[in-house]
Amino acid sequence: xxxxxxxxxxxxxxxxxxxxxxxxxxxxxxxxxxxxxxxxxxxxxxxxxxxxxxxxxxxxxxxxxxxxxxxxxxxxxxxxxxxxxxxxxxxxxxxxxxxxxxxxxxxxxxxxxxxxxxxxxxxxxxxxxxxxxxxxxxxxxxxxxxxxxxxxxxxxxxxxxxxxxxxxxxxxxxxxxxxxxxxxxxxxxxxxxxxxxxxxxxxxxxxxxxxxxxxxxxxxxxxxxxxxxxxxxxxxxxxxxxxxxxxxxxxxxxxxxxxxxxxxxxxxxxxxxxxxxxxxxx
Numbered sequence: 001x002x003x004x005x006x007x008x009x010x011x012x013x014x015x016x017x018x019x020x021x022x023x024x025x026x027x028x029x030x031x032x033x034x035x036x037x038x039x040x041x042x043x044x045x046x047x048x049x050x051x052x053x054x055x056x057x058x059x060x061x062x063x064x065x066x067x068x069x070x071x072x073x074x075x076x077x078x079x080x081x082x083x084x085x086x087x088x089x090x091x092x093x094x095x096x097x098x099x100x101x102x103x104x105x106x107x108x109x110x111x112x113x114x115x116x117x118x119x120x121x122x123x124x125x126x127x128x129x130x131x132x133x134x135x136x137x138x139x140x141x142x143x144x145x146x147x148x149x150x151x152x153x154x155x156x157x158x159x160x161x162x163x164x165x166x167x168x169x170x171x172x173x174x175x176x177x178x179x180x181x182x183x184x185x186x187x188x189x190x191x192x193x194x195x196x197x198x199x200x201x202x203x204x205x206x207x208x209x210x211x212x213x214x215x216x217x218x219x220x221x222x223x224x225x226x227x228x229x230x231x232x233x234x235x236x237x238x239x240x241x242x243x244x245x246x247x248x249x250x251x252x253x254x255x256x257x258x259x260x261x262x263x264x265x266x267x268x269x270x271x272x273x274x275x276x277x278x279x280x281x282x
Contacts, residue, residue: 004204011220013078028196032171071113
């Protein structure tokens with residue numbers, strides 16, 4: 001039985017990064033993520049559900065949505081499966097956070113605060129470079145000079161992180177290692193290097209959860225496993241269909257060759273397994 005929670009579940013992810021009482025965990029992760037660029041000193045969680053801005057508009061629900069002491073915003077999401085228009089969804093999320101900064105009246109001068117989108121991906125995103133971390137910014141296509149720092153997308157493809165515990169050199173790598181391997185660990189490493197991992201160990205210990213939190217987590221695990229089962233079923237089904245299609249195409253090619261050689265339809269049918277009617281149409 002696992003000792004620690006699965007951070008890829010909805011409840012597990014929000015237990016680590018989405019609680020006011022444990023906001024120092026998110027602060028530490030963000031600082032590890034942006035090391036050498038900026039330092040987050042404090043955060044304030046914002047309402048994760050954004051109501052429509054006008055009638056018939058759609059609402060948004062983020063996993064984690066917060067702002068720091070400078071007013072800059074962070075949207076942090078965990079995604080276990082790629083879906084249609086996933087990239088467009090991330091653009092929409094950040095664009096909405098930008099648009100909602102607008103103020104009524106003539107005195108506002110488009111004084112925008114930066115919005116960071118941090119997306120944990122428990123899969124490899126189609127056509128994204130095969131590396132753990134991909135940072136997307138607004139930049140000139142030819143010179144690559146940054147045009148604006150107000151929108152930043154950070155995609156973390158967790159399957160591409162392969163370092164062992166002893167190979168993790170930075171706090172960012174230590175965070176990724178712990179998150180990726182948490183459910184299989186019997187202890188959390190790196191506590192001597194960074195006290196935040198001691199607190200993290202206490203928070204993610206299944207035995208320390210209240211009865212109510214455990215029930216919520218167990219339900220979240222069920223949903224997570226059901227989704228994985230569906231993903232695996234679709235993968236195997238697609239593979240089987242691909243093999244079947246490939247086999248049929250091979251038989252059609254053979255039938256065409258035999259037909260050009262002048263063999264009788266019945267003979268071709270016996271050799272390929274295709275129906276005589278199908279062979280006649282070739």
